[in-house]
Amino acid sequence: MAERIPVLRTAKLFIGGAFPRSESGRTFEVVAPDGTFLANAALASRKDVRDAVVAARSAQPGWAGATAFNRGQVLHRIAELVEGRRGQFIDELRAHGADEHAAAHEVDATVDRLIWYAGWTDKFAQVAGSVNPVAGPFFNVSVPEPIGVVAIIAPQASALLGLVSVVAPALVAGNTVVVVASQQRPLPAVSLTEVLATSDVPGGVVNVLTGQVAELAPTLAGHLDVDGLDLTGLTGLPGASDAGTDVDATALEAAAAEGVTRVLAAPSVEPDFLRTPRGIERIMTWCDIKTVWHPKGT
Amino acid sequence: MSRYPIELGAPAWDYAPAPESRAVARLDVGMQGRLHIGGEWVDAADGATFATHSPATEEHLADVALAGAVDVDRAVAAARAALPAWSALPGAERAKHLFRLARMLQERAREFAVLETLDNGKPIRETRDFDVPTAAAHLFHHAGWADKLDWAGLGASPRPVGVVGAIIPWNFPLLMLAWKVAPALASGSTIVLKPAETTPLTALRFAELCQQADLPPGVVNVITGAGATGAALVRHPGIDKVAFTGSTAVGKDIQRALAGTGRRLTLELGGKAANIVFADAAIDQAIEGIVDGIFFNQGHVCCAGSRLLVEEPVHDLVVERLKRRLATLRLGDPLDKNTDVGAINSAAQLGRITALADAGEAEGAERWSPDCALPERGHWFPPTIFTGVSQSSRIAQEEIFGPVLSVLTFRTPEEAVTKANNTPYGLSAGIWTEKGSRILWLADRLRAGVVWANTFNRFDPSSPFGGMKDSGFGREGGRQGLLAYLEAASNDATGAGGGIDG
Numbered sequence: 001m002a003e004r005i006p007v008l009r010t011a012k013l014f015i016g017g018a019f020p021r022s023e024s025g026r027t028f029e030v031v032a033p034d035g036t037f038l039a040n041a042a043l044a045s046r047k048d049v050r051d052a053v054v055a056a057r058s059a060q061p062g063w064a065g066a067t068a069f070n071r072g073q074v075l076h077r078i079a080e081l082v083e084g085r086r087g088q089f090i091d092e093l094r095a096h097g098a099d100e101h102a103a104a105h106e107v108d109a110t111v112d113r114l115i116w117y118a119g120w121t122d123k124f125a126q127v128a129g130s131v132n133p134v135a136g137p138f139f140n141v142s143v144p145e146p147i148g149v150v151a152i153i154a155p156q157a158s159a160l161l162g163l164v165s166v167v168a169p170a171l172v173a174g175n176t177v178v179v180v181a182s183q184q185r186p187l188p189a190v191s192l193t194e195v196l197a198t199s200d201v202p203g204g205v206v207n208v209l210t211g212q213v214a215e216l217a218p219t220l221a222g223h224l225d226v227d228g229l230d231l232t233g234l235t236g237l238p239g240a241s242d243a244g245t246d247v248d249a250t251a252l253e254a255a256a257a258e259g260v261t262r263v264l265a266a267p268s269v270e271p272d273f274l275r276t277p278r279g280i281e282r283i284m285t286w287c288d289i290k291t292v293w294h295p296k297g298t
Numbered sequence: 299m300s301r302y303p304i305e306l307g308a309p310a311w312d313y314a315p316a317p318e319s320r321a322v323a324r325l326d327v328g329m330q331g332r333l334h335i336g337g338e339w340v341d342a343a344d345g346a347t348f349a350t351h352s353p354a355t356e357e358h359l360a361d362v363a364l365a366g367a368v369d370v371d372r373a374v375a376a377a378r379a380a381l382p383a384w385s386a387l388p389g390a391e392r393a394k395h396l397f398r399l400a401r402m403l404q405e406r407a408r409e410f411a412v413l414e415t416l417d418n419g420k421p422i423r424e425t426r427d428f429d430v431p432t433a434a435a436h437l438f439h440h441a442g443w444a445d446k447l448d449w450a451g452l453g454a455s456p457r458p459v460g461v462v463g464a465i466i467p468w469n470f471p472l473l474m475l476a477w478k479v480a481p482a483l484a485s486g487s488t489i490v491l492k493p494a495e496t497t498p499l500t501a502l503r504f505a506e507l508c509q510q511a512d513l514p515p516g517v518v519n520v521i522t523g524a525g526a527t528g529a530a531l532v533r534h535p536g537i538d539k540v541a542f543t544g545s546t547a548v549g550k551d552i553q554r555a556l557a558g559t560g561r562r563l564t565l566e567l568g569g570k571a572a573n574i575v576f577a578d579a580a581i582d583q584a585i586e587g588i589v590d591g592i593f594f595n596q597g598h599v600c601c602a603g604s605r606l607l608v609e610e611p612v613h614d615l616v617v618e619r620l621k622r623r624l625a626t627l628r629l630g631d632p633l634d635k636n637t638d639v640g641a642i643n644s645a646a647q648l649g650r651i652t653a654l655a656d657a658g659e660a661e662g663a664e665r666w667s668p669d670c671a672l673p674e675r676g677h678w679f680p681p682t683i684f685t686g687v688s689q690s691s692r693i694a695q696e697e698i699f700g701p702v703l704s705v706l707t708f709r710t711p712e713e714a715v716t717k718a719n720n721t722p723y724g725l726s727a728g729i730w731t732e733k734g735s736r737i738l739w740l741a742d743r744l745r746a747g748v749v750w751a752n753t754f755n756r757f758d759p760s761s762p763f764g765g766m767k768d769s770g771f772g773r774e775g776g777r778q779g780l781l782a783y784l785e786a787a788s789n790d791a792t793g794a795g796g797g798i799d800g
Contacts (some may be wrong), residue, residue, distance in 0.1 A: 057462050132776055134756075134758035140760075142761070256553070279453070287748065288765075289778050290741075291762050294751045294752060
């Protein structure tokens with residue numbers, strides 16, 4: 001009896017809740033560290049970036065308008081479905097070079113990280129907000145609000161845990177996200193889109209692009225409908241020797257200034273995402289404080 | 299301009315002149331022509347100076363030093379040198395320094411109020427009752443933070459951000475100084491402050507007060523100058539954080555200049571606030587709020603309620619009562635205690651206001667001002683209302699930063715929100731209605747850092763202030779504002795770290 005031929009998955013983009021191929025029709029080869037061919041992934045274009053920003057902007061009021069409790073349930077649901085695909089994620093992390101133990105550890109930590117952030121949705125505002133004792137007969141309250149659309153260059157080495165660790169905190173407050181997956185290790189991100197599509201995340205809340213950071217990041221950085229720019233994933237990008245992957249972080253930060261876009265600069269080394277995050281800093285990076293006044297009187 | 303006397307029963311009171319004495323400002327003494335660096339009064343390295351004038355009379359008030367790159371260098375070095383000892387001082391001792399500054403400012407409140415009014419052109423009623431007391435309150439509030447930083451929200455023993463470069467505007471010179479100096483000093487940071495070129499005097503007088511209060515040399519440095527001085531300061535590699543209040547255009551320039559440096563930044567930029575009046579509002583209270591919203595400080599307020607959105611059925615009523623109220627405003631000598639509207643701060647600003655108002659008229663809006671005589675000397679612009687303003691008109695879109703109100707209408711709460719948010723700015727907004735649920739519904743949807751409901755233009759040291767969108771990022775005031783001057787003790791890589799201040 002002939003050996004069964006497995007059905008291979010087509011790796012696509014995730015924009016507005018749909019799975020388009022790149023509008024450019026381009027793909028790139030995803031290979032293992034030893035050069036083994038793994039998949040053809042969609043090579044997103046600048047037009048895909050703009051489409052993704054439109055989708056994120058359209059989805060943002062609805063996501064921010066959902067109750068904090070509801071956002072927490074949705075984030076928890078993502079964790080549930082990552083857990084259910086544990087084997088698939090472990091296989092992909094291993095294909096990208098992790099050993100079995102490390103891959104399993106990373107997937108477990110990913111689930112736990114999602115749960116951790118799910119629990120923050122209806123708590124961080126109590127920690128970050130305040131009722132302010134102003135010198136006058138006024139009720140005065142300050143609350144964090146999402147800034148809007150956050151563009152994220154996902155971490156390069158930590159292809160799943162790193163991705164979730166930068167996307168989830170942006171979602172907690174009600175931001176929507178356009179994220180560029182790890183350039184050389186995009187497969188866990190592609191699988192995550194399949195989780196997102198089936199875990200009650202409204203279309204457009206998370207949009208995932210695969211491709212070249214050098215090509216996509218400038219369009220994201222200078223986009224006037226992008227409110228936040230997370231450059232964490234610039235750290236550890238394939239080097240300048242690899243033609244076309246040279247990324248100028250300073251130019252990206254400078255481009256963001258035109259829209260007064262909030263920028264989280266690239267760290268000197270990729271963070272150790274296995275460590276529990278320090279408090280709500282990453283949530284608050286993508287929030288503005290709103291202060292409301294009202295007189296007291298009879 | 300169509301101007302006509304108004305006959306709506308407005309009382310025509312006569313007031314005898316009641317000018318505050320200007321002698322207390324001691325313009326003839328003090329540290330004119332010099333910079334305050336490392337606790338010393340020094341000339342600019344190249345000896346350059348520039349003049350500051352009274353906007354109300356155009357008289358020459360003083361010559362002040364024009365700091366160049368060499369002076370910026372010296373000031374940053376002085377702040378850097380002072381940092382280790384200042385940040386190592388027990389918080390309780392830093393607190394006492396700040397309390398002392400607050401108290402001494404209160405003691406010399408009259409002097410600062412008169413000096414501010416002379417240099418800025420704003421009414422003495424405002425400097426006396428708002429600018430100076432609020433500045434003192436800001437110092438007093440933050441004094442109490444200096445030994446309580448563990449409760450700021452960054453965990454135990456947070457570190458000061460370091461050397462702060464602060465650029466402040468001319469609309470609230472002393473108050474903006476306090477907004478930067480107070481949290482910086484409380485955190486254990488040191489500061490180099492550049493006041494605006496048209497209003498340098500109260501900052502220099504404050505430096506004198508720091509000396510009088512025995513503040514360690516170099517903790518507060520004041521360098522006077524214009525745009526080039528500020529540009530050199532924010533680009534100086536010895537600065538750890540830039541705190542800027544001013545125009546959106548300059549804010550973008552600064553953000554661009556800091557790209558890739560890892561230095562921290564807070565920006566408090568322009569605004570085009572909507573002040574939304576519903577038909578059920580307490581109209582007389584709303585009128586007072588509208589007037590305060592746009593004519594306070596001659597409209598030189600980044601959070602001014604410059605776009606009035608009125609629910610259609612009460613448009614005519616509101617405009618009529620507004621005109622009646624404006625007819626009672628007294629414009630003139632800023633030192634007169636009865637004056638409501640003072641001088642425009644500079645000829646350049648008057649030019650911008652005039653050009654935008656002319657553009658409003660050219661675009662078809664109807665212009666109205668009360669019949670008030672403008673003084674012959676100085677820079678003046680009458681309180682002005684535009685009705686029939688379209689959403690796309692320049693006077694509905696661009697920040698005028700003057701006593702000019704654009705009136706638009708809406709029919710539904712949804713339309714009010716859409717129109718209010720239809721601007722790149724997001725600093726403040728106002729809501730006038732007696733319906734509580736509608737206030738909270740709107741407050742959730744208005745994209746503005748500060749929302750005033752049934753009040754306007756209120757400020758308090760414990761209340762975080764700052765913008766969304768193109769109005770900038772970071773907050774000033776309260777625990778949230780203090781965070782911009784602190785760093786967590788262990789800045790591990792998984793935290794957000796650097797960059798933007800929440």
